[in-house]
Amino acid sequence: MTDYAASLLPRERSEPAPDAVHVPDWLPIQRQIDLVRACRRWATGPVPMRSVTMPNGGTMSVKTVCLGWHWQPYRYSRTADDAGGATVAPFPDSLSRLGQDAVAEAFGPDYAADYHPDAALINFYDDAARMGMHQDKEERSTAPVVSLSLGDSCLFRFGNTENRNRPWHDVQLRSGDLFVFGGASRLAYHGVQKTIPGTADPILGLAGRLNITLRVTGLPG
Numbered sequence: 001m002t003d004y005a006a007s008l009l010p011r012e013r014s015e016p017a018p019d020a021v022h023v024p025d026w027l028p029i030q031r032q033i034d035l036v037r038a039c040r041r042w043a044t045g046p047v048p049m050r051s052v053t054m055p056n057g058g059t060m061s062v063k064t065v066c067l068g069w070h071w072q073p074y075r076y077s078r079t080a081d082d083a084g085g086a087t088v089a090p091f092p093d094s095l096s097r098l099g100q101d102a103v104a105e106a107f108g109p110d111y112a113a114d115y116h117p118d119a120a121l122i123n124f125y126d127d128a129a130r131m132g133m134h135q136d137k138e139e140r141s142t143a144p145v146v147s148l149s150l151g152d153s154c155l156f157r158f159g160n161t162e163n164r165n166r167p168w169h170d171v172q173l174r175s176g177d178l179f180v181f182g183g184a185s186r187l188a189y190h191g192v193q194k195t196i197p198g199t200a201d202p203i204l205g206l207a208g209r210l211n212i213t214l215r216v217t218g219l220p221g
Contacts, residue, residue, distance in 0.1 A: 019184045027175075032176050121215070125195045125208055126195070144181060145215055146214040152197055157191050175204065
């Protein structure tokens with residue numbers, strides 16, 4: 001059974017770790033379609049989607065484009081210093097509202113009132129792409145990270161805050177799923193073990209997986 005057919009069966013909200021919340025099927029299909037279209041626009045510039053080169057010379061298998069602030073290992077800047085030097089595209093108000101709605105869903109409306117994301121990392125995974133276990137720790141803020149999945153499903157590994165080893169929880173993220181982590185799990189190691197080709201709803205017109213992560217950098221300006 002394909003994932004988009006299996007999505008007719010309800011999946012339960014879960015908390016794989018303290019202050020880490022998985023909400024299946026949070027985005028309705030039309031919102032998913034709209035976000036896929038928006039990601040295609042964002043991927044074309046002013047800083048195009050690219051594969052990030054790590055300080056050790058290795059190249060990440062995912063392709064990335066940023067909004068608001070440009071991420072590169074291991075810092076943020078307003079210009080894409082590792083990809084031609086252009087100024088990064090602004091962070092759209094629509095994503096700010098979406099991030100607040102996501103945090104409200106995960107932690108409640110009182111928490112969401114103070115949530116103001118200013119950076120988005122949009123990662124594209126083809127069939128072979130993965131993401132090694134890592135922490136999101138370039139931000140000066142400890143506000144939650146919001147993760148939205150579009151397209152093909154993936155096996156997402158959410159670990160502990162001490163190291164890349166066990167304990168961890170493996171979660172299948174499908175298109176439309178929301179995952180939010182903050183508080184005690186804000187610096188948890190996490191990664192994508194694999195993508196599962198052919199699992200996206202054909203209506204999306206997307207081969208592969210898009211992941212939108214919203215963050216509060218805590219940087220001035």
